[in-house]
Amino acid sequence: MDNVPPERRMTPMDVLFRRDADILRETIHAVEGVKEPEGMYLKVLMVTENMLVFRAWKQKGVVDPWQVHDDHESVATLIAGKMKMWIGDREFLCQPGDVWRHPQGVRHMSEALEDVVLIEVKSPARKTWT
Numbered sequence: 001m002d003n004v005p006p007e008r009r010m011t012p013m014d015v016l017f018r019r020d021a022d023i024l025r026e027t028i029h030a031v032e033g034v035k036e037p038e039g040m041y042l043k044v045l046m047v048t049e050n051m052l053v054f055r056a057w058k059q060k061g062v063v064d065p066w067q068v069h070d071d072h073e074s075v076a077t078l079i080a081g082k083m084k085m086w087i088g089d090r091e092f093l094c095q096p097g098d099v100w101r102h103p104q105g106v107r108h109m110s111e112a113l114e115d116v117v118l119i120e121v122k123s124p125a126r127k128t129w130t
Contacts, residue, residue, distance in 0.1 A: 008128070009127070010127050011047065013048070028040040028042060028129045031129050035065075036062075037062050041056065042055065042056040042129070045119075051123045052121070052126065055079075056117070056118050057117055058116045058118075061112060063111045066108070066109045067128075069122075072125075073122070074102045076099070076121070078118050081096070082094065083113055086108060087100065087106060
C-alpha cells in the first residue's frame with residue numbers, strides 16, 4: 001500500500017452494517033483523470049482492506065469515456081436499465097442481471113441506453129473518481 005498515491009487510498013470502514021439512507025451520494029466529475037459528463041453518481045457502500053463496493057447511477061445518454069485501471073480490477077452487475085459496454089475490443093449489450101469484469105490494464109467504456117443502476121466491486125480498494 002505504500003506505493004499507492006494518497007488520493008487513491010480508501011480507508012477500510014470499521015463497520016459491519018450500513019443503512020442506505022445514511023450513505024452520502026456523490027456526483028462523479030472525473031474517473032482516472034478523464035472528465036465525465038453530467039449525470040453520474042455513486043454511493044460508496046463498503047470499503048475493506050481488499051475491496052471497495054459501490055452503487056452507481058448513470059443517466060440515459062451518458063457516455064463514460066475510455067479509461068484504464070492500472071492498479072486494480074473490477075467486477076460489476078447491472079441492477080436496472082440497459083447500457084453498451086466496451087471492454088478491450090469487444091462490445092456487449094448489458095441488461096439487468098448481467099455481470100462483467102474490467103481486468104487490470106484493459107481499456108473500457110460504456111454508454112447508458114437508459115437510466116442505469118449498477119453495483120461494482122474494485123479489488124484492491126481504489127478511489128478512481130473525483
